[in-house]
Amino acid sequence: MRVGRGALLLPLVLLAACTAGPSVRPGIVVNDGGDPGVSTSSAAPGPAPVPQLNQPNPGRSIWGPCGPEVLEAFPAPAKVDLACGKITGTLDSPYAPGRGGVRLQVLKAGTGPIPLVVVNEVDGLPGTVYAARLAELLPPELLARFSLVGIDRRGTGNSDAVRCVPEEVRFALLDADPRALDVEGLVDQARTAGQQCSIALESRLPAIDTWRTAADVESLRVALGMDRLHAIGHGEGSRVLAVYADRYRDRVGRMVFDGAPDPNEDAVVALEGVAAGADATFAAFADDCAKRACELGANARQAFSEVLNQAASAPLATDDLDLTPGLILRAVQTALADRAGWPALSKALADARGGNPTALAALVTPLVLESEEVPATFDATLVTRCNDTKSRLSTEALNAAAKDWNTRYPYFGALTAEWLAVCSPWPVPSHPVTTPTAPTAPPIVVLATATDPLTPLSGTERAAQQLTTATLITWQGTGHGALGHSPCATEAAQSFLLNATTPRDGTACPP
Known part of the structure; x- marks a missing residue:
């Protein structure tokens, strides 16, 4: 087997619009304590109205020029303005709950005044790169109001990347x-x-999961000075935002899930x-x-x-x-x-x-x-x-x-x-992903694709059913994700993000 040793560039999948532990080491333990990161809102249960779009609070900017460790992932110059930064999340290992730090790479694509956080799937492009690519596809009207903020999830990209398998x-x-x-x-x-x-x-091993990634997103919200998190989840990244909506219920803003995975715990x-x-x-x-x-x-x-x-x-x-x-x-x-x-x-x-x-x-x-x-x-x-x-x-x-x-x-x-x-020999996790319901969240728009090889329609439909306030749009197309591919689904998402117009549940977009 021949394995290259030179620097490798991540190939970018360009999106285009379509017509429609060893024995001496302790096992992973369960943190049975309370969750200090859970927001405890005093509001009565029930769906919240679509939040207002407020500009971030002024404060120290986290943004600066992007370094070569980020730009090397782009084989050609990006078509939108890019800025980069680092934030610190809490490692929160079960061995030291609420302690430790993790450095997270973030990137801003575009110049819109309101941050729109983008969370990609863990096995896809780094979230920073995906946000930049997505920004090149979305309508100018959306980018006039929003800048897309991508985050490399903990353990990926330039966020304390995991290197552990020989x-x-x-x-x-x-x-x-x-x-x-x-x-x-x-x-x-x-x-x-x-x-x-x-x-x-x-101790890092059990701290790399969706539960704690949702807390990283909360750290990003705070660093951006946002009163609420407005966000897009792509594929399995939607699961992170669904967990976020369960954990930080009074901080949820306008959210779009593009190809949410099946929430079944089996x-x-x-x-x-x-x-x-x-x-x-x-x-x-x-x-x-x-x-x-x-x-x-x-x-x-x-x-x-x-x-x-x-x-x-x-x-x-x-x-x-x-x-x-x-x-x-x-x-x-x-x-x-x-x-x-x-x-x-x-x-x-x-x-x-x-x-x-x-x-x-x-x-x-x-x-x-x-x-x-x-x-x-x-x-x-x-x-x-x-x-x-x-x-x-x-x-x-x-x-x-x-x-x-x-x-x-x-x-x-x-x-x-x-x-x-x-995964069968892996220690049982401390925070397995359960089924988020986000009972008090504002409306959440969920986009599904009829024929999807990674997050199939049946699973996305179940995810929307489990989310109390979700409204589902199904694109009768093929591929992974509808945003930026289906004009119909993209327009509905844009109208929701810009104008707080919640689409009719069950809307079908043509192929």
Whole structure:
């Protein structure tokens, strides 16, 4: 296996508009004390009105020029004004509740007077980079009033990035062909990863989760001088804001969740939806491929299987990475999220089939490879996801799920089931994500996409149902997220953020 050692730049997925622990170390403990960060509002239960848009309180600015550690993530100059800063959150490890610090990278895109915080998913682009890309897509009217403020979540990007999984263990976890259904082998490697992360991170390990990330967002609100938090959550980042709305009930402003994940506490239920959504998205990609006579020919499904079988016989080699079926599946699932990038995906698969897997490898490089400047995103994803879920399955249950999903969802079923196995040896977290309801929050606008490979429609619908004051808009399109893709969904979100106009629940936007 060849692994590049040079500095790696994160490839940016450009969004485009569409037509519509070791034995000597203590285990992770549960903090049974009260939560000092919970806001205790005296207001009577019930939905609050949409808050006013107030300018931030004057005070010391956190903003300055962006340094190379941020700008190197942009292959071309951003189209909006950028400013950067650092804030400090509270580590709040269960070993030292309410103590310790974590440095968090933040970025402001645009010059609008009111901050609109953007929280991205832990395994996606760093939140700072995603905010800048999103700002380039949103309407000028919105950016005249708001500036987008992205935050690299704790453990990611330039926010005390997590580096704890040895390279050989990371590859053993990600290289494996999911279709081989080697659950026991995966669990063994995951156990080693957990032990090494416990050694490397020590008390930090149990403090990297969604519960504490919500507290980081509260620290950002305070640093920005906002009386209430106005925010956008993208994909799994919406879960952070939902937890925020439960914890800090009298500080919730205008919020839009774009592709909220399934809130079900049973990981089997939530992840099966992801497997189904990913397979459905690939089917849509294959149909689109045939309609536009793409490089894969009339049968993209067969072509994809050929590439996977090639890699199973002999990994597809590039200068930096040898592509195995596990890495190829992850690369394709990543690319399926961006509907505008499907022509590039079909070409990358065709090139790989013809012996040039470079473009396909670029899609998965940020997940597996690290340099001195850029961490591999897998480490923070592993720690956060396993800290967030309390589901721990037996070997028998893991094998049953993997076999079942591999049959019913032949492209991404077994791959998705791997997360059940990877988290199975992880210590039970101190704050697993429960189901937020935000009973006294102002209206929250939730955008869903009909065919989404990462946060499927069924899960987003359940998330909206659980949130007491949510109103759901469904875009009948394909890809991950509707904001900036669907004019209809984007206009509804803009009207809510600017004018406090709450859309009708159940609104459907055309494809």
